[in-house]
């Protein structure tokens with residue numbers, strides 16, 4: 001169900017916790033699974049649960065609780081924009097309007113070619129660099145003006 | 158007293174590397190502790206003398222918290238660092254991890270030694286992946302140098318630290334939700350008592366401290382608690398990192414002595430953007446009541462001064478708003494946040510946060526009714542103090558603060574169906 005490389009990464013996470021507490025690795029394991037598959041299908045979540053020896057429902061609870069997991073397929077690039085108060089004071093609205101117009105989609109939608117998904121985010125803990133956006137959960141983009149948004153989009157092939 | 162304790166070396170190239178931390182006296186405090194075989198109680202005495210108060214928001218005295226850990230417990234104990242930093246306006250822990258991770262690691266090792274912990278975990282906010290990677294790399298460097306892991310610096314004492322990556326849930330910043338999350342569960346806060354010092358991670362005695370709190374420890378051990386205290390003012394020891402965001406010319410983190418006037422901090426942040434008028438400040442992160450600009454200009458940045466003005470220093474997260482800001486719109490966005498992030502465990506918070514948001518949303522969109530303001534106060538008042546964790550209070554306090562100081566803007570919105578500003 002998951003590549004040997006992903007399983008190796010999961011094993012490295014399990015080793016961080018005391019013997020018998022491998023459930024502690026479930027958040028990382030789901031992230032690693034998502035990185036490989038693009039999103040968490042129910043059977044992927046259940047595979048992770050089985051691998052960690054936990055009840056499938058317990059893994060589903062985790063996957064549905066934390067909002068960086070993709071419970072539906074997303075575009076090749078998921079762009080999450082923080083619109084919380086500090087980012088809004090610093091210009092998030094114009095960046096969001098620009099992205100929506102340029103991509104022709106709203107929050108929670110994916111472009112028809114499957115390339116981009118746009119998502120509204122909550123505080124990334126990076127307000128000093130606001131407005132901020134996050135690409136595929138890992139790449140933080142700072143000071144997101146409309147021009148900067150164009151530059152980022154142009155760099156995503 | 159700028160950049161005295163934690164940001165002392167961040168201007169140097171690659172300040173996050175072990176070799177560069179060692180060049181500025183890094184790990185000297187740990188070496189002293191192990192070489193002198195310092196008694197844990199002696200370390201706790203220094204931390205008490207420093208009057209270091211928890212930097213995660215509640216301001217609880219760290220030395221006192223450490224003294225709650227059972228001493229003669231025969232099983233495992235844990236130290237947990239809270240780097241989940243998800244409170245809007247707060248971004249200091251990110252820069253500690255990014256720019257000076259070894260000082261945090263050193264503080265955690267000394268904490269682990271003092272508390273008799275077997276291992277430490279650092280729970281890192283989900284959206285700052287690059288910081289998580291940097292912290293893991295710093296742990297590897299420390300292990301390779303014999304500063305972490307088995308037989309630390311030949312002392313015969315073992316202690317290891319691991320990073321746990323969050324994945325997007327503000328409530329996991331609450332310390333018992335954080336413990337649940339490390340255990341691989343959804344992050345719902347635990348009912349207290351029992352407190353983590355007796356029943357924490359995996360049911361074992363656990364101390365949870367904020368990143369900035371733990372990163373202050375090496376300084377206190379090296380220079381003594383008194384010296385740290387003197388960097389601030391009585392009852393508010395040390396320096397504090399203030400995160401300034403919103404309408405300022407130069408947003409960012411500023412480490413300054415506790416008790417520094419707000420006006421000076423504002424100047425450091427470049428003043429209000431475009432020379433506009435200061436309208437209001439949220440002084441301690443989105444959860445604390447707003448303070449009007451003219452009151453704020455007379456305050457100093459410390460727990461006691463901000464509390465006297467009816468708000469809280471919180472995590473030192475200063476959100477600056479100029480006179481173009483509509484307070485109804487600002488509150489609408491904040492209330493949406495708490496509605497979105499409520500974990501749903503307690504009814505007053507689960508139902509109340511959505512209720513607050515819907516009422517503020519309708520006021521903002523010209524559909525408010527005159528009785529809505531009393532309704533908001535009643536809902537907020539019924540959340541306060543009626544939930545397992547303080548997320549409920551965090552949702553209620555911004556509403557109460559806004560209505561206290563800017564009720565007229567809300568009334569105007571209801572009457573005229575548009576903004577006053």
Ligand SMILES: Cc1cc2nc3c(=O)[nH]c(=O)nc-3n(C[C@H](O)[C@H](O)[C@H](O)COP(=O)(O)O)c2cc1C
Nearest residue numbers: 211212213239241242243330331332366367370547
């Ligand atoms: C909803 C909520 C969110 C919190 N978020 C954080 C956080 O991101 N970081 C933090 O250190 N403390 C946070 N806290 C406070 C912690 O529960 C805890 O008091 C703190 O980590 C203790 O460390 P300290 O004594 O060093 O401040 C939060 C509390 C609540 C109720």
